[in-house]
Amino acid sequence: MIPIENATPAEVSIRRIAVGDVASFHRCLDTVAREGRYLAMLEAPPLDQVSDFVAEGRKHGIVQFVAVAADRVVGWCDVSPIRWVGFRHSGNLGMGLLSEFRRRGIGRRLLDATLTESRRQGITRVQLEVFVSNRAAVAFYEKHGFNHEGLKRNARELDGGSEDMACMVRFLSPGGAPSGR
Numbered sequence: 001m002i003p004i005e006n007a008t009p010a011e012v013s014i015r016r017i018a019v020g021d022v023a024s025f026h027r028c029l030d031t032v033a034r035e036g037r038y039l040a041m042l043e044a045p046p047l048d049q050v051s052d053f054v055a056e057g058r059k060h061g062i063v064q065f066v067a068v069a070a071d072r073v074v075g076w077c078d079v080s081p082i083r084w085v086g087f088r089h090s091g092n093l094g095m096g097l098l099s100e101f102r103r104r105g106i107g108r109r110l111l112d113a114t115l116t117e118s119r120r121q122g123i124t125r126v127q128l129e130v131f132v133s134n135r136a137a138v139a140f141y142e143k144h145g146f147n148h149e150g151l152k153r154n155a156r157e158l159d160g161g162s163e164d165m166a167c168m169v170r171f172l173s174p175g176g177a178p179s180g181r
């Protein structure tokens, strides 16, 4: 059997998350979190919490896409709408890919699918926070139309060091193609 990390881009599909993906999504999230450099969490929450997040997501309009190779989740992108009155046009974006699937255009495909669906659901402001040290992700978001709108200084203190986080935003034009490219 060919190892899945050798999957060609055409063999990696992008689709809405399904209930049956939860265990695989949890493993993927945990693997990226344990790299310790990219996500705010250092390990995935327990499986039942991730399962609830996916189930709640379906109920509350969280836009959740996954990248799948040979039935295994290798990446995700989600936008969680803010539920407060007055803020419902905004959503928080999170994403990640297993290391062996990075820099093959899969992040771009995940982002495109997630933003297109977010816009369809009426979200016009997509915001995120990213460690300034995560140069790949900052470059990725800049390339895809996100603008810097602030800096959270000393946002994380860990192992004797501290890290700043950049706040970034991209506006989506209602009813049109995602804008800001």
Ligand SMILES: CC(C)(COP(=O)(O)OP(=O)(O)OC[C@H]1O[C@@H](n2cnc3c(N)ncnc32)[C@H](O)[C@@H]1OP(=O)(O)O)[C@@H](O)C(=O)NCCC(=O)NCCS
Pocket: 032, 038, 039, 095, 096, 097, 098, 101, 102, 103, 104, 105, 106, 107, 108, 109, 128, 129, 130, 131, 134, 135, 136, 137, 139, 140, 141, 143
């Ligand atoms: C950020 C991430 C999702 C990007 O996905 P990806 O599939 O690797 O990105 P793509 O292949 O679609 O890259 C598109 C563009 O992003 C930029 N980019 C991506 N990785 C980069 C890197 N290592 N260095 C510099 N630029 C990079 C480039 O502009 C690239 O275009 P190019 O390949 O034509 O130069 C991925 O690197 C990742 O999962 N990182 C770890 C988890 C993470 O950081 N999540 C975000 C937390 S806020």
